[in-house]
Amino acid sequence: MSSSTVHEREDIEQGRLQNFEDVLRATPGVGVNSSGGTNLSTVYIRGVGSMYPMSLDDSAATFTLDGSPLSARHISLGTLDAERIEILKGPQGTKSAAAALAGTVNVITAKPSRALEGYLRSEMGQEGQYLLEGAVGGPLSESLSGRVALRYSGSEHWVENRQTGQPVSDPKELAFRGSLLWEGQQGTSALLTYEHQKIEALPNLIMLKPYNRYGELDLTPNLYDQVEKSLDRTALQVTHDFGESRITSLTSYLTGKNTEVAAYDRILYGALYGAPGEFWNIDEAQEMVFNQDIRWASSDGAPFEWVLGASFEHFDGSYDTPRNTYGTSSATFRDFESERYSLYGNVTFPLSSDVKLSAGLRQTWTQSSYNGAYHGGGSVVYENRSRSEDFLTGQLGLSWDVAPETRLHAKIARGHVPGGYNIYATQPADSEPYRGATSDSIEVGFATAFADGAFELSGAVFANRVEDNHLLSYDSATYVVSALNADTRSRGIELQGTWYASPSFSIGAGLSYIDAEITSNVLGIGDGDVHSGNKVPDVAPWTAHLSANYRQAVPALLGFANPILDARLDYSFVGSRPADPQNHFDLNPYHKLDLRLGLTQGQTEFYVAAENLLDEQIELYGYYAPGSGTSYGGIARGRTVTVGVMHRF
Template identity: 25%
Template sequence: MNSSLCFNTRTKPLAGAIGLASALVCTSVAADTGVEEVVVISQLRATTQLDTPTSVSVLNTDTIEARGATNIEQLLNLAPNVNFASGASRGRFVQIRGIGERSQFIDPVNPSVGLIVDGIDFTGLGLAASTLDMQQVEILRGPQGTVYGANALAGLINMTSNAPTAENFATVSAEAARYGSHTLSAVTSGPLSEQLGYRFAVQQQQSDGYVHNRFLDRDNTNNINETVARGKLQYQAGDDLQLDFTLFYLDADNGYDAFTLDNSRNTLSDRPGHDRQQTLAGAVSALWTGHDLFTVKSVVSAATSDTEYGYDEDWVHVGFHPDEYVSTDNYLRDRDNLSVDLRLVSTDGSRLFGGSTSWAAGIYLRTEEEGLERNASFSSQFDTDNAAIYGQLNTALSERLELITGLRVEQRRADYRDSLLVANNTDETLWGGNLTLQFALDEYTLLYGTVSRGYKAGGVNGRIISASATNPAIGSDTFLFDTEHMLNYELGVKGNWLENRLKAQLAAFFQDRSDVQAKQSIANITSDGISFDDYLANAAGGRTTGVEAEVNFQASDALRLFATVGWLNAEFEDFISSAHVDARNDYTGEVTPIPLGGRDVAHAPNYQFFTGAEFALTQNLVARVELEGKDDFYFSNSHNEKSTAYELVNARLTYQGDNWDISLWGRNLTDEEVYTRGFYFSNQFGNNPANGYAPEGYYQLGEPRTAGISGSYTF
């Protein structure tokens, strides 16, 4: 290959990431081994990643272990154009291509990013996204309107744990790290009979966290304390029927004490917060192949979760403020959901139109009840029922060209009521789908183009309805918000070249959002000052343009290189925000709407990247180095505070014996300061008497430099 086509990377991290992704094809080292084939199982039919005509990242067991991840938040930076917001003990809210919620307080949330774990719907419950004994994590970008419908406007995270094995084994693992962190886990699996296999995994993780509470003289007020257990049974009931049973348990009792007046890791709160969740969930899936014309796949799942989220609202202790101001906030939520998905998938004997078209069709039912109690003074109940039918046709137009058409029609009913006598219900019919052309350029290369439509249900603004009794500026037009829709246009290429040593995918997309659900506020100006009542409105359109690339290259038997790069331009269109605070023109008693058309949406960095290498120093010793980073981004659509751009360096050294391994690892080795959540306090809401309550921004800090040792032993 002509070396003039290779990039010479210098010091800029983004240029270096792109340069590495491009330079991979310039390496000519011979390799006998190839990159492992990855199968995507979240679609209607299981296909290899490179035969799936959509932008999807698949993170397998090896990647999860090399990352040292115990929760999905520690994997999200590996996927292009994926971000998350903290505001709690972990990153509970995910944004894909700039779309996704960033917090939840009083009003119910209709999520934009779905979370499915072993067929169980944990959308909005990020603490349940444990990576314990996980087979793979699939991050699908773009609306999943055919297969998943509501709660997947921006995309979906699908997690699948390992299945029972045909042979007995047991593995124990342990890890110790800075900040009092230690994790113990165990996995055992094997056959109970010729037809029945089992698998059981359990993990206990504890960490003091990296915050010191100077007022209480404690180092564990932002701690992690989580116990996770998962049991699976696989029963071969007959030659044509397989049943899989999953039971999941989570007990998380984490602290939340993150914000400080000087943006440090030294807090002053006298009543630190908490982020707790107890979950018991289960699923039964069945695969029946007893008919010549179709296969039946079904999943029935149920989950019950009790969560408690609270924090010291003033961030300090009694006596710090001259008037001894003190405040806390606490949210107790109980959520129960039940879902049923029944699907028929065609066989070769039932292909349509002269054998050119395979098909899949299904029905989906879901009911969820969510109860909220806030500070024992406010309660609400939010119940939803979803019923959908969906189908997809895969039509071979020629030997290399295939047309995929999918459609989903969903009926959704939502009922809301609260202790302030607000009651409302919505009932709407939603639809989404996709139209895709894929072309096999040769046996190694796939080209595709797709148009997909997603939706996010409308709802009720319970808080603004109750506030209307005391704020005459609130009109009835703010009580409800409409459904948001999005059209996604995407072109992509995927390939598997150089004798299976180089795998890559590249996607370019344009997303057109209509009736965007955006936060607004109405001021309530009284003699005591200004307060604001928030609500969701359909005040904006939005357009997003972006590119995503992933490369995995087995350069030699000893060296593997990998890189992902995302570029994103996500903007509002014709959006006038009544909630925006500008530090240069702060509130002085009047509220002036601010035009945000052309402004980047919150939590949508213009670029992000992840790149690295694994090198086998000897037959048993493997070194891994990673570089990850992202551009700055707005924390909110209601103020101008931004994160800072950052680059993190991670490393891991692993020795693998016959039935054991041990690793030394470090994350954020250069100790970069990373912001994961941010707020702006105007001079009407100043928080720090030391500077005269002047306007300023406050930030929640991400993980500092940390290091540890981990190991496992298999019996």
């Protein structure tokens, strides 16, 4: 009973949405701050989200991978064999273990089936791009099915190193997933999944503005070769069907490792400090997350819908800076541990034949601790902190089927994300805990279809108010980072629709307007005061996406006897948006145009794809250092062309 955007497999494949970040950037109303690498990212949904990543498990916007929770720090991970990606907007947490302040992104991958099927795909393109991907699944016995999927890809980085005249790195990605599904005779099934994803040499970009056409750094060669991110996940889902209800247990264990280089190259260093040189930190992060969720829910077709659940999560992680340009004398080691217990429930029942009421509650208890060791001046300072927090959230919604093809809905909801500790602390004063954030949200929306289903249209107006939103302050002169709180609010409107003009041609479009504002003062911090009335960073007032699809049999062509032409055009617009909470400057708006043309004969398709066809310079993020009057940030890849072949069986 809330608004959502769903990307189906066809959209993911033909729209070339290779990772979670691509999916988010193709969704109106979603803002992303990332530096192009694997470590730093912030997600805003309808203008709600933490202002820069605060902790390893900061869950203002929650991600789930087949039900297993992930933090927004993992948006660089790939969409291997994804069946569907759902972006649920607004506070969540009364229907599943995933609780969120801003919204939840659910990634659902393909499961084993009783029919033998799969695909193989290969691509090559400009700037050394290549991709090999495939999946196969089917029955292994009368009750057992399996599926495996694999992707290996890489490219030359789009930014050049001035010292070598070559790309700063050659990023690579390897992803594997294997699943076994056992289906018993008494309504019981079990799904066991293991997956591994690894990304190498994909750097966070810190570059002086204004950029040259495609970006340039002046750094020690091969510095980014040590950048590496890996994730391993094992999950067991057991389901038993009682007829009118179903109980599901999901147990998952996730481990993640990340080695990152945060580097000021010689160009930026000279602009910041007026002296030659470069400076870099090596950051090493690790996380281990155990999650257990038990959910009892009504079956499909029950007189009314209900769900009761309990979840437990244990998080154990570290974020260390063992060395920098000058060695190990200022090394910092930070360990984090937390436990989260939740009870949740939701019920949806009819008030009449056309009106339904939905209500849900969630109670959560958290305990967390922090241990830091700060090296400097030949000595070590240790500290230990702990905190606890509990909170009650929920939602109340109403839907009305005013006509067979038209539904109205209204919803109020409260969300919460726990407080925590600054992962970048370099001294005890920096690790002062920040408070948990609470959001209150209201939305009114509709969904309709008309002209015998040729048109589908949905939309919503919404307003959000966040108390104690999470704010990260950075001082570019001293490298000191502080974690703080600030209030924010957002309001806006969104529309999305599809026109099925003919069996061969369809157009889908989405439009969002968001007015997001900081509503409290935070003075005397980092690189400048944050004032009430400033705009929330990285949230563009206007965003839009349009996709046009054409599929039609054509006469014999290029040796194909009975070819089918597939053409897809994707257009995304992101308006100008503030680069930082101080609103020092705005990031430029951009228009991104992607084109894909394919010819299919039987089960095999040959295609060519052009990404960023207009060759726009797309800014990923920005920051301003007032002491030197210097701005810096990062940019995405420019225009590239790729050719590929896919075979399904």
